[in-house]
Amino acid sequence: MSKQINTIQSSAVPLQMENVDTDQIIPARFLKATSREGFGKNLFRDWRYEQDDETQPKQDFVLNNPIYSGRILVAGKNFGCGSSREHAAWAIKDAGFDVVVSSFFADIFKNNALNNFLLPVTVSEEYLKELFTAIEADPNTIIEVNLPEQFINIVSSGKKASFDINSYKKTCLLNGYDDIDYLLSIREQIETFEHSHS
Amino acid sequence: MKTLFEKIWEKHVVQTIEGGPSILYIDRHFIHEVTSPQAFNGLNKRGIKVFRPNQVVATADHNVPTLDQHLPIKEELSRVQVDTLKKNCAEHGIELYGLGHPFQGIVHVIGPELGITQPGMTIVCGDSHTSTHGAFGSIAFGIGTSEVEMVLATQCLMQSRPKLMRINIDGQLNDGVVSKDIVLYILAQITASGATGYAVEFAGSAIRSLSMEARMTICNMSIEMGARCGMIAPDQTTFDYIQGRRFAPQGEDWEKSVAYWQTLFSDEGAAFDTEINIKAEDIEPMITYGTNPGMGIGVGGHIPGLGEVEEKEKPSFEKSLAYMGLQPGAAIKGTKVDYVFIGSCTNSRIEDLRLVAGFVNGKQKAPGVEVWIVPGSKQVEKQAIEEGIDKIFEAAGFILRQPGCSACLGMNEDKIPAGKYCISTSNRNFEGRQGPNARTFLASPLTAALAAITGEVGDVREYWKN
Numbered sequence: 001m002s003k004q005i006n007t008i009q010s011s012a013v014p015l016q017m018e019n020v021d022t023d024q025i026i027p028a029r030f031l032k033a034t035s036r037e038g039f040g041k042n043l044f045r046d047w048r049y050e051q052d053d054e055t056q057p058k059q060d061f062v063l064n065n066p067i068y069s070g071r072i073l074v075a076g077k078n079f080g081c082g083s084s085r086e087h088a089a090w091a092i093k094d095a096g097f098d099v100v101v102s103s104f105f106a107d108i109f110k111n112n113a114l115n116n117f118l119l120p121v122t123v124s125e126e127y128l129k130e131l132f133t134a135i136e137a138d139p140n141t142i143i144e145v146n147l148p149e150q151f152i153n154i155v156s157s158g159k160k161a162s163f164d165i166n167s168y169k170k171t172c173l174l175n176g177y178d179d180i181d182y183l184l185s186i187r188e189q190i191e192t193f194e195h196s197h198s
Numbered sequence: 199m200k201t202l203f204e205k206i207w208e209k210h211v212v213q214t215i216e217g218g219p220s221i222l223y224i225d226r227h228f229i230h231e232v233t234s235p236q237a238f239n240g241l242n243k244r245g246i247k248v249f250r251p252n253q254v255v256a257t258a259d260h261n262v263p264t265l266d267q268h269l270p271i272k273e274e275l276s277r278v279q280v281d282t283l284k285k286n287c288a289e290h291g292i293e294l295y296g297l298g299h300p301f302q303g304i305v306h307v308i309g310p311e312l313g314i315t316q317p318g319m320t321i322v323c324g325d326s327h328t329s330t331h332g333a334f335g336s337i338a339f340g341i342g343t344s345e346v347e348m349v350l351a352t353q354c355l356m357q358s359r360p361k362l363m364r365i366n367i368d369g370q371l372n373d374g375v376v377s378k379d380i381v382l383y384i385l386a387q388i389t390a391s392g393a394t395g396y397a398v399e400f401a402g403s404a405i406r407s408l409s410m411e412a413r414m415t416i417c418n419m420s421i422e423m424g425a426r427c428g429m430i431a432p433d434q435t436t437f438d439y440i441q442g443r444r445f446a447p448q449g450e451d452w453e454k455s456v457a458y459w460q461t462l463f464s465d466e467g468a469a470f471d472t473e474i475n476i477k478a479e480d481i482e483p484m485i486t487y488g489t490n491p492g493m494g495i496g497v498g499g500h501i502p503g504l505g506e507v508e509e510k511e512k513p514s515f516e517k518s519l520a521y522m523g524l525q526p527g528a529a530i531k532g533t534k535v536d537y538v539f540i541g542s543c544t545n546s547r548i549e550d551l552r553l554v555a556g557f558v559n560g561k562q563k564a565p566g567v568e569v570w571i572v573p574g575s576k577q578v579e580k581q582a583i584e585e586g587i588d589k590i591f592e593a594a595g596f597i598l599r600q601p602g603c604s605a606c607l608g609m610n611e612d613k614i615p616a617g618k619y620c621i622s623t624s625n626r627n628f629e630g631r632q633g634p635n636a637r638t639f640l641a642s643p644l645t646a647a648l649a650a651i652t653g654e655v656g657d658v659r660e661y662w663k664n
Contacts, residue, residue: 086342168218
């Protein structure tokens, strides 16, 4: 897993569904592992296969369509709702994505993604529609996601949109820092806080 | 002038990072077998121990069998996960209420029943339904495994402050309407993403009139609106519930605690970013017809017709109804059900079991319907047996199983078979949630009990009338 994100240029996979919940991203029966690895093969398991059978891929599911590929997943609003399982972020990252674009992310998923160097990019409904249209017209459409400058760009048309990210998280993603390193560095301050906190 | 949320939040901020999140101190951390092993691996890799093991409580719930719990777990991966929790808790000095322990149960049931959950606290768990604990006037929310690791390592978490919403429900509830109906009604009004980015306070006379267990059901499902957390200001009902419980403050500490808890309410005139008002009289017994908890209607109502759905939402709506095997515009009443599941952190407490038992007493389940009652904890199970509720269930042909998350998420063997309809008191009707291709109707324990008797979706008010 790459522990750093900067600028990504890639084609994208369009998942035109709203309210994609984390039970779809990774069903509960695959949460029995005690490590973080290997969840990618069960990403969207029940949307991908008939009767839970890997030899029977559902032809109409976008991840099974060989014309779409890339490191960017583009999805409808309220992506990642439901269960807090971080396994959802692990599965998406493990399947080779570094960015998820949507018009709206569920809170817990967003934090989980950021903690795994999977960049959630929130765009307007209009821009999301433009992305879907561009990818449908040409599955090889290159999308640029520029974290330092905080914009996303459909390279062929030059249609850009800016996105928000707090400056602390941005620094973490650019440099490969994680929150625990920071929290451990202020343990003394936490202990001081505890003395005054009843 | 401050809101309930602000009063608690501000008391827990250790530091605010410039242009970033706040570092929030966490009072209580619940862990379970599914979302904790990778967090302990992380600690081990860093060579550090749990920072405040006395503030962490563990149980095994998601992945445990609900029959023959005294036997070794048959499914190997589940057994390894449960054993891993045991090993991690022993190594780090964490109290574990595991299988066989008289306090074992669903994490959001045991916290309150043991008096661990108290007003004014910050509470987290690697489970989205941690919002349940907000019913006591605490800030309680679900976190991912990386965050579980953070809290184990430092008892702190990075969080940006959510916006604030208040939902007021005033008036008198109709007959047959219970707290599950209130929350399903709110969800139908504001949708499954209607509160994303918000901490939601539930207020108003209808909320005040509810018991603690009923309040927990509402806060439990605030995550289904996308809310970071749900909360209800503590009052005498709250204090009476907590007093005397195992980990509740005692003696002088009790007096001091109550005095503090009494300050925990939103001041008159405190500002919310959004406020919603609902009349209790408008709420009917509710049921969901689709594949997210916002897709709910009154049991007497019709599934929306295609003409009533916004153009851009049509693909998701049609996919959802195709999955459910239901028609747009159809009445929901009279739909046959195959399974009834009464359980989960939403509705598996003693009041839920009493409500069901009171309704079915002396009646028989409908032929061909399978009814699973899964108590939320060993203590709930024990109480049900002491009250003779188990006998009522047995006579009705229901199966009283042992505590766990069970068919709410189909992680253990309690799965609803493909294509079958299950009326469920749980919290999520997502595709495949209760098992691959299982079809879920979310409803109250009362509406579920009625379906158990009649074998179909019905209106409890009409049943009483006849």
